[in-house]
Amino acid sequence: MNYKSLIPNQELRLSLLKVTEFIPDKQMIKLQYKIATGRKLDLINPRRFTEKLQWYKLYYRDSRMTKSADKYQVREYIVSKGYKEILVPLYGVYEKVEEIDFDTFPNSFVLKTTNGSQTNIICEDKSKLDLDSVKKTLNSWLFKRTSKAGREWPYYNIMPRIICEEYLPKDDNGNMVDYKFVCFEGKVAYVFVNTDRSFDGGLRFGIYNEKFEKLPYGRKGLKKTTDSIIKPINYEKMIEIAEALSKDFPHVRIDLYNIEGKIYFGEMTFFHGSGYVEFEPDEFDYILGEKFKVPLLKS
Numbered sequence: 001m002n003y004k005s006l007i008p009n010q011e012l013r014l015s016l017l018k019v020t021e022f023i024p025d026k027q028m029i030k031l032q033y034k035i036a037t038g039r040k041l042d043l044i045n046p047r048r049f050t051e052k053l054q055w056y057k058l059y060y061r062d063s064r065m066t067k068s069a070d071k072y073q074v075r076e077y078i079v080s081k082g083y084k085e086i087l088v089p090l091y092g093v094y095e096k097v098e099e100i101d102f103d104t105f106p107n108s109f110v111l112k113t114t115n116g117s118q119t120n121i122i123c124e125d126k127s128k129l130d131l132d133s134v135k136k137t138l139n140s141w142l143f144k145r146t147s148k149a150g151r152e153w154p155y156y157n158i159m160p161r162i163i164c165e166e167y168l169p170k171d172d173n174g175n176m177v178d179y180k181f182v183c184f185e186g187k188v189a190y191v192f193v194n195t196d197r198s199f200d201g202g203l204r205f206g207i208y209n210e211k212f213e214k215l216p217y218g219r220k221g222l223k224k225t226t227d228s229i230i231k232p233i234n235y236e237k238m239i240e241i242a243e244a245l246s247k248d249f250p251h252v253r254i255d256l257y258n259i260e261g262k263i264y265f266g267e268m269t270f271f272h273g274s275g276y277v278e279f280e281p282d283e284f285d286y287i288l289g290e291k292f293k294v295p296l297l298k299s
Contacts (some may be wrong), residue, residue: 018146025151029054032151036276049288053275056251056294057152064248068268069154071114072163078265081244086256086265089166097138100162102131108167113141115158117149124167138162150274168257168264177229178266179238181254184291186247188239190215192272193225207284210239220278233261241265251292 020028026043033041033054046052067073072093078086091109094100111121111134119141123129142162147155170176180192188210196204206225207217212235218224232238241263242254255266279285 018148021146021148025148025153026058029057029151032274033276037278046294047289048285049292050275050277050285052251052289052292052294053271057150057271057275060250060294061153062249065154065270066157068249068252069115069152069270070158071112071267072161073114073158074268077268078245083241083244083265086241086263088168088264091164091166094162094164095159097135097142097162100164102126102129105164106167110165110167111138112163112165113138114161114163115147115155116141116160122167150271150276152271152274154270168259171259176257177232179232179256179258180269180272181238181242181246181256182251182272182288183242183246183249183254184251185293186243188242188246189291190288192253193229195225195229196223217284218280220280232258234258234263238263250294 023031030041033039033050037050041054042051043055043058046055064077068077075087075090078084091105092100093114105123105126107126108124109126110123113119121134121137142160147158147160168176175195178194180194181188182190182192190210191208191212193206193208194203195206196202203222204225205219205222206229207215207219209215212231214225214227214229235258238256238258241256245254245268246252249270251270253269253272255269257264257266279288
């Protein structure tokens with residue numbers, strides 16, 4: 001059973017989750033895990049990656065995770081690690097939609113909220129932008145969404161703001177490849193690759209090892225990446241960056257872009273898919289889980 005198929009509209013799902021904010025995190029996480037995967041969540045002796053992510057939400061606390069999850073504050077973290085050059089140029093940060101002067105933006109830009117997931121507006125041509133619709137959407141993201149949707153505690157204390165960044169160019173095929181480095185204790189274990197977001201009816205997803213060799217695993221419901229995806233230029237530098245940014249945490253996913261060898265930072269994510277992703281075959285959930293070291297609970 002998949003809650004997204006039961007309630008396809010994301011805004012409706014988030015509205016329902018906002019109503020249930022009063023439910024304690026542990027109880028809600030168990031319920032969401034059961035609905036999303038059809039399995040009972042084991043927090044006493046978790047073996048799956050998806051189970052350990054739920055443990056991570058409930059029992060691991062590091063204040064740096066809030067800063068790293070904030071799409072604006074994370075820029076300070078990146079600079080502190082010595083990688084200022086990978087930051088996407090910033091045009092502005094705003095607490096209210098009314099503060100935004102769209103006339104100051106170039107023809108192409110990207111708007112996103114600092115505490116959201118899938119809260120991005122990509123503008124390729126400002127002359128075609130429906131400003132009223134954009135402002136309405138941004139306000140809805142700022143004020144109507146719950147920060148407790150996946151019960152991911154780092155997002156609870158992030159100030160909801162809007163940032164505007166430079167639009168990164170696509171490749172010759174009109175594509176933007178997203179390299180997601182899955183790190184444990186400061187070491188890259190796997191790379192999740194997202195591509196073809198606008199082709200063939202949706203996203204393609206591939207799983208690669210740290211040497212960028214494609215593995216026979218995927219994500220349920222998504223097409224696999226094609227064999228045309230090759231190791232990017234400066235891949236070793238991407239590994240270096242991912243490991244430097246991840247070394248403070250037991251687990252984090254470091255998202256990077258690579259445009260003709262120029263590396264850009266995307267985001268840091270501590271709970272991939274909020275821990276409700278289903279892999280194909282299912283064994284990969286256990287393989288990832290073996291990499292993720294968490295203390296076992298005693299009761």
